Amino acid sequence: VNGLLTQSFLTALVAGGIVAAVPLMFTALGESVSERAGVLNIGLEGMMLLGAYLGFLGAYELHSEWLGFLAGVAGGLSGAIVMALLSVSMGLDQIVVGIAITLAGEGITSVLQQAQFKGKFPGLGNPATVAIPGLSRIPVLGHSLFDQPLLVYLGIGLLALVAWVFRTTSWGLNLRAAGEKPEALDAAGISVLAVRTYAVLTTGALAGLGGAYLAIVGANTFTPFMTQGQGFIAIVIAMLARGKPLWVGVSSFVFGICLSIGTALQLTSINISSDVISMLPYIAIMAALILFARGSYLPPALCLPYVRGGK
């Protein structure tokens, strides 16, 4: 147990936890927007991969991580446009379309990666970080907590922004109405389909950004299937956070720690099989779902396409 409290272990755990948590945070934040509006986005995994591939490609070809992040947003959006057209405008089954987007994202990024790089996995440099003066010099954890790429701080700002939009603006109210009682929103003279479309596009952009962060900052490269189910973890985080952005941040960090425990443990003398460790986040989620089975909340109109004048 003493091995667990060394400084190197703690810094590796926290720093790795944040690196793993940021993609989850962006993606889960996006999912909570579209879940609020009544669209369950099973295609997140595919959108993350599209964002990761295009983000990596952008950063690699254009030599700028910011252009990479932008390309990642575009990648996520491309998946979201398909989702919005098919399951919002046309009202097709959200789950079937979502599965298709996930499969397409997995397949196409793997094919393109192979076509582009012929079996090589070129890396990127380490991204620049911004240290917060003062705080980053706190002993033990200061450096790993407060010396992050700029996007991390922006992401935390985004959490607050979305929380503010949800809580106080009419956009937030419209979103919630689209998921809780779309008829009421329609009766109030606001297009349900438009609200849901914007929600899905926001989700796609954020999932793409999350994927791009995973590739550019987390792995410094793109490998096929690199998300390994993080899109699904993000859905669960959004469900457990009940659509509250601040809880999205907290639970992303907890799951990020779960994901980074494996690497951190390699610095200690404790020897646990990597298979056990890679199962940890999923076991944590199942435990959370069993314990708080009645606590997770989903809007009543989730997964139901809105048809004006339908039953």
Place this chain on the structure above:
Amino acid sequence: VVAVALEAEATVDASPEPGARVAEPTRMARWWRTIVRSLAPVILALVAGGLLLLALGQNPVSFYVAVWQGGVESGGWQNSAVLMAPLLLIALGLIVVFRAGIWNLGYDGQYLLGAALVAGFGPSILATWPTPLAYAVLFLVAGCAGALWTLIPAVLKAWYEVNEIITTLMMSFIGVGVANILVKGPFQDHSVNIPQTRTIPFSKLLPNLSGTRVHVGVLLALGAVVVVHYMLTRTSYGLRLQVLGANPRTARHVGINVRRVIVSSFLWSGFLIGVAAAVDVLGLWAYVRANWNPGYGDTVIPFVFLARLNPLAVVPFIAFYAVLSTGGDLAAQQANLPTDFLLVLVALILLFMTVIEYLGRRRDLGQSYLTPGLKEALRRPLVRRRSAQ
């Protein structure tokens, strides 16, 4: 009971498309419509996939010719037939739950757990016990492992209405991990460098049909298709599943024990997927390697929907995919593409399927193909609706 059943069936017939009141077409026309709507997505996906190949600088015609050569000609059909056995059983497992309106997306974990157990216990059980008894036990072990792995999601769904898509997926990731731990731990064959289980001797694998490399597991899968079809269409249990799938409130109203049906359909689904693993390991692979995952389930899903959750209709679709997959692996190697290209084809089939279903429904109702929302979206994509209305 009959009256209740008939009433329920009437509800089922009326409910799939709200607002759809269609003049009944003739039998021939209905057949024709079903065939067109099932085949069109496949053809469109192959065309779109061909365009993608062109964009990647490949020749789509020679790619598809290579698929045909590898999957059908010169004995390729035998490999395709062997691949059909696990695919069919997984398809049946999915049909059982999908009919009840439940999503079991945990097939990977259920399959791999079953496979790991069969490959782990197989060599010693087959060496000591009489072969038929050993087969029976191994099939049961794999089936029960698959069924057990659905139990937590089933109970959470039945009692607390926890979304089963999430729970089955999470259990799947855990199942894949447990299978890996089993293969690298208690079941590992230490005489080989790569972590894998001991190999079942060739003579103890499922016997082949005379003169071919096709094992009897394929017949077993086809038999299971008939049995499941009977169960779903000719028994009260099948009707209960269908009523639950069509409308859970109706199901409760006509006195169906909804919790029991949810749990039992999950268990059947997991059982069939576990048996698929047993057939595959005992018929084809003979051992399981660590981190091995054939990923059958993802690719089966579109064909289950195209067959309209009908076990008999799923057979030709699975045969088609088995050829595509067997030949596609070879064709992709020749073209120097990753085999993940097949995932793109499968995704395209799913997308075209939903679109064609939608167009067909609009056509049946005599309406325009475009919904008001879509028309509006095309006309004014980014205008703020709020001020416009």
